[in-house]
Each structure stands twice: as C-alpha cells, then as structure tokens.
Amino acid sequence: MPTPDFIVELRRHVGQSLLWLPGVAAVVLRPHPVSGADEVLLVRRADTGSWTVVTGILDPGEEPAVGAVREVLEETCVVVRADRLVWAHSTPEIEFVNGDRSTFLSLCFRCSWVSGDPRPGDDESSDAGWFRLEALPKMAESQLRRIELAVANAPEAVFAR
Incomplete structure (x- = not known):
C-alpha cells in the first residue's frame, strides 16, 4: 500500500500540513553470479x-x-540482510500530487542479498531488477549518493555536522 494507514489517519487531523516522517532506504548489493562484480537492486516507481x-x-x-x-x-520479493547504516539525513520538503507535504528523516542502509529474484511485490513499483554499478539507469543525485556511500562501505555513517 503506498500510504500507510497511520499516515492516512494523521492526515485526517492535519490535512496537507507538513509531516516529519521516519524513512528508510535500502541499498541492496550482491555479486554478479558470473563476473562477481557488485550489482545493486533497483525499483522503478509506479508513480513517477x-x-x-x-x-x-x-x-x-x-x-x-x-x-x-x-x-x-x-x-521486490527479495530477502535481504541489513548490514549497516551508511547515511542519516533529512530530505527536502516533498509535495505530492495530492498536495500532501512531507519531509523525511532518511536512514540509508547497506544491505546484502540473501535470496529471491526481483519483481514488483506491490503496486508501488512497476519493475525491479539488478543493475551493474557501471550501467545504472538515469537516477536522481540523492539515489546515486546512497549507492555511492553503500558501495564505499566506510566504517562510519555519514551525517551533516
């Protein structure tokens, strides 16, 4: 479901006012079955x-x-293990097509593939698949930054100071 029930209930009270919400991003990596080079799991958003x-x-x-x-x-119907936090940041304000406004505390995790073949598991995504790091589709800079930090796998998480 695109909007969790608890947010629908909150919106009944606050309308389209700005909500501060906790979010997660999962950068799922696995070695390519033949070459061994890292691949990343991506989804194509159904809305955009x-x-x-x-x-x-x-x-x-x-x-x-x-x-x-x-x-x-x-x-994605893929089972993963969350390995570590790589980035904690807040997103700019987002205004959705229906006028609702939100900003997110985004906690980005480096994750490892455990099992499963990617496919859309709900109506939020129209496609899902593995991509070689050197052949990523066009993506927002924030998405590329998430991947960059997960691949770098530095010992400490990144956050604004």
Whole structure:
C-alpha cells in the first residue's frame, strides 16, 4: 500500500500540513553470479517512473533495520540482510500530487542479498531488477549518493555536522 494507514489517519487531523516522517532506504548489493562484480537492486516507481533504491516509511515503533528489510521484501520479493547504516539525513520538503507535504528523516542502509529474484511485490513499483554499478539507469543525485556511500562501505555513517 503506498500510504500507510497511520499516515492516512494523521492526515485526517492535519490535512496537507507538513509531516516529519521516519524513512528508510535500502541499498541492496550482491555479486554478479558470473563476473562477481557488485550489482545493486533497483525499483522503478509506479508513480513517477523513476529508478530508485528501495525506500519506505517506518511503521510506528518499528526498528529501522527491520523496516528496511521489510520494505525490500514487500517491494521486490527479495530477502535481504541489513548490514549497516551508511547515511542519516533529512530530505527536502516533498509535495505530492495530492498536495500532501512531507519531509523525511532518511536512514540509508547497506544491505546484502540473501535470496529471491526481483519483481514488483506491490503496486508501488512497476519493475525491479539488478543493475551493474557501471550501467545504472538515469537516477536522481540523492539515489546515486546512497549507492555511492553503500558501495564505499566506510566504517562510519555519514551525517551533516
């Protein structure tokens, strides 16, 4: 479901006012079965047609790494393991087509593929697949930054100071 029930309920009270929401991004990596080179799992958003890493909103009280793993399974039918946090940041304000406004605390995780072949698992995505790092589709800079940080796998997470 694109909008979680708890947000629909909040919107009944606050209308289209700006909401601050906790979100996750999952950069799922695996070695290519033949070449061994890293590949990244991407989804094509059904609403915009954009290619992105898997993103989603945390449920109330949900642990962030658990939420990242859940979102990947729901959106791509792929089982992953969340390995580490690579980036914590806030997004610019987003105004959706219906006029709702949100900004997100985005927690980006480097994840490892465990099993499954990607396919759209819900109506949020129209496509899902593995992409070689040197052959990524056109993507927003923020998506490329998420991938860059996950691939770099630095010992510490990045955050604004």
